[in-house]
Amino acid sequence: MARTVTTRRKSFNTALAWAVGLLIFFPILWTILTSFKTEAQAIASPPLFLNFNWTLENYAIVQERSDYMRFLWNSVIIAGGSTVLGVIIAVPAAWAMAFVPSKRTKDILLWMLSTKMLPAVGVLYPIYLLFIRLGLLDTRGGLVVVLMLINLPIIVWMLYTYFREIPGEILEAARMDGATLKEEILYVLTPMAIPGIASTVLLNFILAWNEAFWTLNLTAVDAAPLTAFIASYSSPEGLFFAKLSAASTMAIAPILILGWFSQKQLVRGLTFGAVK
Amino acid sequence: MATQHSRSVARLMMAPAVVLLLGWMLVPLTMTLYFSFKKYLPLRGGDLGWVGLDNYVRFVSSSSFWPAVQATLVIVGGVLVITVVLGILLAMLLDQPMWGQGVVRILVIAPFFVMPTVSALVWKNMFMDPVNGLLAHLWRFFGAEPVSWLSEASMTSIIMIVSWQWLPFATLILLTAIQSLDSEQLEAAEMDGAPVLKRFYHIILPHLSRAITIVILIQTIFLLSIFAEIFVTTGGAFGTRTLTYLIFQRVLESQNVGLGSAGGVYAIILANIVAIFLMRIVGKNLDA
Numbered sequence: 001m002a003r004t005v006t007t008r009r010k011s012f013n014t015a016l017a018w019a020v021g022l023l024i025f026f027p028i029l030w031t032i033l034t035s036f037k038t039e040a041q042a043i044a045s046p047p048l049f050l051n052f053n054w055t056l057e058n059y060a061i062v063q064e065r066s067d068y069m070r071f072l073w074n075s076v077i078i079a080g081g082s083t084v085l086g087v088i089i090a091v092p093a094a095w096a097m098a099f100v101p102s103k104r105t106k107d108i109l110l111w112m113l114s115t116k117m118l119p120a121v122g123v124l125y126p127i128y129l130l131f132i133r134l135g136l137l138d139t140r141g142g143l144v145v146v147l148m149l150i151n152l153p154i155i156v157w158m159l160y161t162y163f164r165e166i167p168g169e170i171l172e173a174a175r176m177d178g179a180t181l182k183e184e185i186l187y188v189l190t191p192m193a194i195p196g197i198a199s200t201v202l203l204n205f206i207l208a209w210n211e212a213f214w215t216l217n218l219t220a221v222d223a224a225p226l227t228a229f230i231a232s233y234s235s236p237e238g239l240f241f242a243k244l245s246a247a248s249t250m251a252i253a254p255i256l257i258l259g260w261f262s263q264k265q266l267v268r269g270l271t272f273g274a275v276k
Numbered sequence: 277m278a279t280q281h282s283r284s285v286a287r288l289m290m291a292p293a294v295v296l297l298l299g300w301m302l303v304p305l306t307m308t309l310y311f312s313f314k315k316y317l318p319l320r321g322g323d324l325g326w327v328g329l330d331n332y333v334r335f336v337s338s339s340s341f342w343p344a345v346q347a348t349l350v351i352v353g354g355v356l357v358i359t360v361v362l363g364i365l366l367a368m369l370l371d372q373p374m375w376g377q378g379v380v381r382i383l384v385i386a387p388f389f390v391m392p393t394v395s396a397l398v399w400k401n402m403f404m405d406p407v408n409g410l411l412a413h414l415w416r417f418f419g420a421e422p423v424s425w426l427s428e429a430s431m432t433s434i435i436m437i438v439s440w441q442w443l444p445f446a447t448l449i450l451l452t453a454i455q456s457l458d459s460e461q462l463e464a465a466e467m468d469g470a471p472v473l474k475r476f477y478h479i480i481l482p483h484l485s486r487a488i489t490i491v492i493l494i495q496t497i498f499l500l501s502i503f504a505e506i507f508v509t510t511g512g513a514f515g516t517r518t519l520t521y522l523i524f525q526r527v528l529e530s531q532n533v534g535l536g537s538a539g540g541v542y543a544i545i546l547a548n549i550v551a552i553f554l555m556r557i558v559g560k561n562l563d564a
Contacts, residue, residue, distance in 0.1 A: 112297055117554075126304035126307035216503070230393040259389035266388070
């Protein structure tokens with residue numbers, strides 16, 4: 001008897017959760033479906049769900065008209081570059097704070113976090129001006145540096161919370177056995193730290209990929225990543241739903257896939273270790 | 277354990293990150309402060325000298341200031357209420373035993389990974405377009421007059437779009453918190469015959485209070501500076517000009533840098549008030 005109740009309850013939960021889940025996912029699904037329609041089918045009334053002639057022509061048009069690959073490449077360079085650079089700078093800092101803590105470690109960590117709270121718009125003009133003066137406006141290098149700086153606090157924090165979970169005794173044991181600092185880092189710490197570093201890289205790549213304040217304000221043509229490429233569709237032009245959908249699908253597909261792998265790290269990374 | 281030597285090595289290892297962040301914070305901040313006391317119009321005469329607190333007074337007394345404050349508060353407040361309430365319900369639902377939980381979780385989280393410009397444009401065109409949008413079709417199906425979402429119900433529309441983007445974040449954090457709840461406690465309460473609502477108020481909600489606070493604080497910081505969602509939908513028209521957008525317009529569109537910088541200082545102060553509370557919670561957690 002008890003079992004039938006649980007099964008019924010489980011069925012109800014399942015049905016409700018799937019309905020809600022699909023509803024939330026629907027805008028993405030609809031975008032993907034529309035990207036395979038012709039422009040006429042995209043605005044058909046009543047709307048067509050699966051009963052249309054699937055076509056890939058929108059993808060070809062988008063690539064041909066605006067050179068999608070160039071924007072994609074910019075996104076990869078900017079998100080990838082800022083993440084790698086950030087990790088290179090953050091690993092030593094997080095390592096030092098996790099394994100050689102001092103009285104001021106906590107203050108430094110909180111201060112780093114506070115720089116993340118600085119509203120971008122408050123420093124928009126100074127950065128814009130510096131970019132002009134230094135010839136960095138609309139360059140990928142400039143954006144790599146800015147995105148690295150805005151994500152550096154999160155990178156340090158995430159790495160710190162991961163490193164802190166590595167038991168200090170292991171390091172001491174290695175030291176007893178006569179390991180030098182270099183050996184300690186290379187052979188003891190690195191293998192244990194790699195999962196944490198990988199999660200940090202993943203989450204920060206996603207954050208940098210989707211960043212849309214600095215990428216919109218500091219690029220024009222040459223360095224524009226996908227965020228700016230999509231924004232260029234904000235002025236409507238005749239029938240463009242299918243093309244917009246194809247462009248959108250291409251912009252979000254890589255990150256959706258990466259994102260699904262990073263759900264767990266998302267919580268830790270975005271709450272600065274306050275929720276685990 | 278730490279020797280003098282390892283301490284100085286540690287300091288050296290921290291130096292690059294600390295110096296970079298210090299520079300990133302101090303240089304632009306000093307410049308913003310400097311400009312905020314100047315009449316500075318790069319395209320119309322450049323630096324026109326010191327004006328004291330004039331920009332601060334003018335920014336606050338301009339006719340667009342209070343509407344911008346109001347728009348900001350309505351958007352932040354609206355999104356917070358929607359994401360927290362729905363987030364709690366959704367987290368509780370996802371915590372129940374069911375088939376295909378992993379897949380449902382993925383479906384729910386997905387919007388968080390969609391870049392802001394994409395989600396705003398997809399909503400604007402394919403859902404909220406008054407002629408061809410899906411919502412217009414739905415309205416017509418029920419015999420209602422389609423709504424011009426982004427002009428007639430501009431704030432509601434922006435809140436809907438931003439809530440859709442942030443609901444996954446709230447849900448995911450609240451779900452993580454719910455999963456750490458001792459299930460025996462809940463089962464005991466259930467055995468004792470405590471009704472669902474009582475169990476929610478006396479066990480689940482208190483357990484979630486810290487996670488809810490964190491969701492509210494972190495989202496507030498991000499929501500105060502939403503930009504792309506407004507940039508590609510209304511461009512600040514129809515009463516959706518937030519404080520962030522107003523400052524952006526002053527600085528880059530009308531190139532009134534002095535005035536915009538004063539606004540920027542206000543925005544920084546506002547964000548810091550929220551940040552202080554967040555830092556306290558995070559700081560407490562560090563000691564634990």
